[in-house]
Amino acid sequence: MQTIWITGGSSGIGFATAKEFIANNWQVVISSSNKIKLESAKKKLELNNHKNLVHAIVCDISSKNNVDETINSIEKNIGKIDIALLNASAYSPNKNQIFDIANYELLVDVNIKGTLYCVNKLKDVMKNRNNTIAIISSPLGYRGWPTAGAYGISKAAQLSLSESLYFDFRKLNINVRVICPGFIDTEATKKNSFKMPFLKSAEYAGKKIFNRLTTGKEFEIIFPYLIVYFFKFTRILPYKIYFYIWKKLGNF
């Protein structure tokens, strides 16, 4: 039986992806930092008599020790991790935000350092097993968006990290992949105060992630195509045009 570890599996995209993998008879370990939320997610996942396939371990990815212990415990007591979906993320948008150092620190600790701690331990246990590390970044990492500096640098870091590790981890026989979803309706995006074009459900994202992770081998997984390709296109726009678009969109 194959095993996937999903960080941040207690809600949103992580939870929906867990559901898909369980429905397809994978053994799933979800983790997140809030014990009550995690236990409630586990119960929901067990509803369809999949009790033996669902495991939950509290793990705050911003703690290196916690990450090391969690991965050791999965490998020893549950099964070898075939896919690690590094999905957990902190997100605290604030449209009036100019520069809030506490928010930057939180997002650096969870999204950047947390991802690094996971990768650091996974590289030891996954070495020469042809396993996969899939990191969920975001199109917000493609360019700097107004009021999204903290989240943006964390997602840009994850994207750049994934690209570098794609090369480096080939030597360890570990596949590194990156996932960049468009707008998905979750607890995180409910905090957004702007209208999100092409908003899709978490279930939609879960199905896309399951299908692409289990059938393809390509480095990048994006969905829905239209909006993500639009964001990709903005990467090559000169600053004059890029800034002009934001001025027209929101007087930034």
Ligand SMILES: NC(=O)c1ccc[n+]([C@@H]2O[C@H](COP(=O)([O-])OP(=O)(O)OC[C@H]3O[C@@H](n4cnc5c(N)ncnc54)[C@H](OP(=O)(O)O)[C@@H]3O)[C@@H](O)[C@H]2O)c1
């Ligand atoms: N929704 C979108 O439109 C969208 C678009 C592009 C990319 N993404 C990316 O997709 C991923 C999932 O986002 P989502 O929208 O599904 O968000 P979400 O519903 O807010 O889920 C985030 C998950 O991360 C966990 N988490 C937060 N801090 C943690 C920590 N310190 N340690 C461990 N787990 C932690 C949360 O659980 P606890 O609170 O229990 O810790 C929760 O399970 C993120 O990486 C996000 O950047 C989302």
